[in-house]
Amino acid sequence: MVFKITDICYSYGSRQAIRDLDLALEAGRFYAVIGPNGCGKTTLMDLMCGHKRPDSGELALHGRDLASYSKRELARRIAVVPQEYPVNFPYTAREMVMMGRYPHMPRFSAPSGQDFALVDATLASCRAAGFVDRLVTELSGGEKQRVVFARAMAQQTPVLLLDEPCANLDIKHALLLLELAADRVRQHRATVVAVMHDINLALRYADELILMKDGRKAAAGPAEKSLKPEIIKHVFEVDARISREPAVNAAQVTFVR
Amino acid sequence: MSTPNPTWQTLRSCPLWRQLILLAAVLCLMVTAAAGMGHVQVGFFEVCRLLTSAITGFSDLAEGIAPISKAAVIEVRMPRILSAALVGGTLAVAGAVYQGILLNPLADPYTLGVSSGAAFGASIALLLNVSMLGGFSVPLFAFVGAAATLMVVMYLAASAGGYCSSNLILSGIIVAAILSAGISFLKYMADERVSVLVFWLMGSLASKTWADAGLLAAVAGPGTLVCVFFCRDLNLMSLGTRTAASMGVSAHRLPPTLLVCVSLMAAVCVSITGIIGFVGLLVPHLVRSVCGPDHGRLIPVSFFSGAILLLVADTVTRAVLPHELPIGVLTALLGGPFFCYVFRRRQMGAMGHGF
Numbered sequence: 001m002v003f004k005i006t007d008i009c010y011s012y013g014s015r016q017a018i019r020d021l022d023l024a025l026e027a028g029r030f031y032a033v034i035g036p037n038g039c040g041k042t043t044l045m046d047l048m049c050g051h052k053r054p055d056s057g058e059l060a061l062h063g064r065d066l067a068s069y070s071k072r073e074l075a076r077r078i079a080v081v082p083q084e085y086p087v088n089f090p091y092t093a094r095e096m097v098m099m100g101r102y103p104h105m106p107r108f109s110a111p112s113g114q115d116f117a118l119v120d121a122t123l124a125s126c127r128a129a130g131f132v133d134r135l136v137t138e139l140s141g142g143e144k145q146r147v148v149f150a151r152a153m154a155q156q157t158p159v160l161l162l163d164e165p166c167a168n169l170d171i172k173h174a175l176l177l178l179e180l181a182a183d184r185v186r187q188h189r190a191t192v193v194a195v196m197h198d199i200n201l202a203l204r205y206a207d208e209l210i211l212m213k214d215g216r217k218a219a220a221g222p223a224e225k226s227l228k229p230e231i232i233k234h235v236f237e238v239d240a241r242i243s244r245e246p247a248v249n250a251a252q253v254t255f256v257r
Numbered sequence: 258m259s260t261p262n263p264t265w266q267t268l269r270s271c272p273l274w275r276q277l278i279l280l281a282a283v284l285c286l287m288v289t290a291a292a293g294m295g296h297v298q299v300g301f302f303e304v305c306r307l308l309t310s311a312i313t314g315f316s317d318l319a320e321g322i323a324p325i326s327k328a329a330v331i332e333v334r335m336p337r338i339l340s341a342a343l344v345g346g347t348l349a350v351a352g353a354v355y356q357g358i359l360l361n362p363l364a365d366p367y368t369l370g371v372s373s374g375a376a377f378g379a380s381i382a383l384l385l386n387v388s389m390l391g392g393f394s395v396p397l398f399a400f401v402g403a404a405a406t407l408m409v410v411m412y413l414a415a416s417a418g419g420y421c422s423s424n425l426i427l428s429g430i431i432v433a434a435i436l437s438a439g440i441s442f443l444k445y446m447a448d449e450r451v452s453v454l455v456f457w458l459m460g461s462l463a464s465k466t467w468a469d470a471g472l473l474a475a476v477a478g479p480g481t482l483v484c485v486f487f488c489r490d491l492n493l494m495s496l497g498t499r500t501a502a503s504m505g506v507s508a509h510r511l512p513p514t515l516l517v518c519v520s521l522m523a524a525v526c527v528s529i530t531g532i533i534g535f536v537g538l539l540v541p542h543l544v545r546s547v548c549g550p551d552h553g554r555l556i557p558v559s560f561f562s563g564a565i566l567l568l569v570a571d572t573v574t575r576a577v578l579p580h581e582l583p584i585g586v587l588t589a590l591l592g593g594p595f596f597c598y599v600f601r602r603r604q605m606g607a608m609g610h611g612f
Contacts (some may be wrong), residue, residue: 071507082497084497088496089357
């Protein structure tokens with residue numbers, strides 16, 4: 001088991017963001033976290049990457065308490081694509097993706113030829129080869145997001161946490177990035193946990209869904225089994241119809257009202 | 258949306274050691290040239306012979322050179338020249354780190370109120386005519402003032418989640434405003450001694466001794482090494498704390514550690530030379546626009562560029578201008594308009610270029 005989360009709680013002052021959450025995440029699975037705004041999805045991501053510590057409960061990575069890892073050890077195991085990614089200085093796209101290799105490099109050694117090859121290959125796989133030498137501050141939102149995603153991929157970690165990875169992307173590039181993440185899961189038995197707003201994309205790419213409401217787990221399990229119209233009604237307060245779409249070989253949701 | 262022009266790209270990707278050797282060579286050349294300039298003219302090769310004999314200890318190398326030339330170069334000019342270079346380099350490194358941590362283009366080594374604190378401390382020492390430590394009493398008071406201000410600012414800005422840059426800048430501004438009112442009050446109280454105070458505040462490298470230069474070297478060297486040690490963490494910090502933390506940076510501990518380190522470096526500079534503005538703001542900006550924002554390159558290149566810049570400025574006021582101008586005034590008078598020019602040209606060129 002990769003992640004074992006037992007009874008964690010987290011609150012901002014008096015507002016409880018996460019309540020008694022339990023999760024067990026396996027290697028080689030793609031998990032989609034879905035739920036309405038403010039239900040604690042991003043807080044869960046922050047807790048899982050060690051950026052925040054739970055008020056109570058336990059969070060174990062590979063059987064070890066998450067807090068016992070050093071920052072650098074964690075950076076070699078977990079890569080994060082955050083929801084917001086300010087870039088304050090004009091780095092080139094290649095320089096930025098190379099930062100993903102920092103956790104693997106000794107402090108004073110220059111990047112090796114292998115690092116450079118990996119960075120260029122990763123940028124190419126994210127369809128970003130056309131702007132490797134451009135400044136990230138000059139790229140469009142979608143281009144920048146691909147570079148940020150490439151940086152996380154270049155970190156080559158067994159766990160990939162994505163916080164709305166497709167928020168700024170057109171549908172073509174959204175499909176491309178989810179495909180790349182799914183490849184990681186299939187080929188390297190990675191664990192991907194992605195916060196997603198598009199339920200149909202989640203159904204298509206995720207092996208398991210984690211539905212959240214008010215900081216609690218509302219439902220979890222294999223994608224098609226866990227998603228029922230009653231649960232969508234409970235979590236999102238919207239009527240929905242679920243049908244199978246043979247073209248993508250997955251269940252798809254139509255929102256009725 | 259212009260593609261970067263070719264010269265710019267080459268400088269960005271040229272090996273770092275080659276850039277540093279070139280800059281170090283230029284600096285050595287400048288030091289030697291500056292040592293020969295002034296009221297007592299000494300030839301370039303005579304300076305070379307004097308310096309090598311002083312460094313290696315072979316006294317026969319300096320034979321046949323007038324004793325007055327030797328005294329002027331070794332005892333008077335070299336400490337001042339080395340102090341200028343070290344202060345310029347230290348302020349530039351401090352500015353680069355300040356801008357990297359606070360993610361603010363206006364940040365400079367004095368942003369956290371270090372200069373106001375130092376000025377306040379020095380004003381008190383000058384006003385009360387403190388002389389218990391001889392020549393070191395004013396620098397000591399200045400340093401204590403700077404360090405105390407830094408502690409107050411850090412205390413004000415601290416919150417549960419560590420230090421956020423807007424809190425730090427705001428606290429720095431508030432404390433500096435209070436202190437500058439205090440300095441005005443001291444000036445008002447100083448009556449006829451106000452000129453000493455004003456002159457100190459303008460910054461000067463005149464009559465620096467080997468002890469000053471040694472102290473500066475002892476602070477600049479280790480301080481710069483600490484900054485270089487954390488250069489990759491600084492790169493990651495510019496992607497935001499959350500991302501930096503997920504990539505192995507102690508995002509809560511790094512900013513206060515580095516801010517204290519570079520503020521103390523700046524405080525030592527201020528306490529020895531007074532306030533020399535614009536070097537710490539200008540040099541990192543220029544270096545970044547030429548060599549790119551990678552701190553592994555930015556910090557060492559800024560050190561040498563700042564050293565060269567302040568050395569040239571100091572030599573101009575010491576040996577070229579008919580009357581010696583306070584160095585702080587000269588750097589602001591020349592640096593300010595130049596900065597405006599660079600800033601405007603960048604605005605015209607590529608919008609959204611960062612800074």
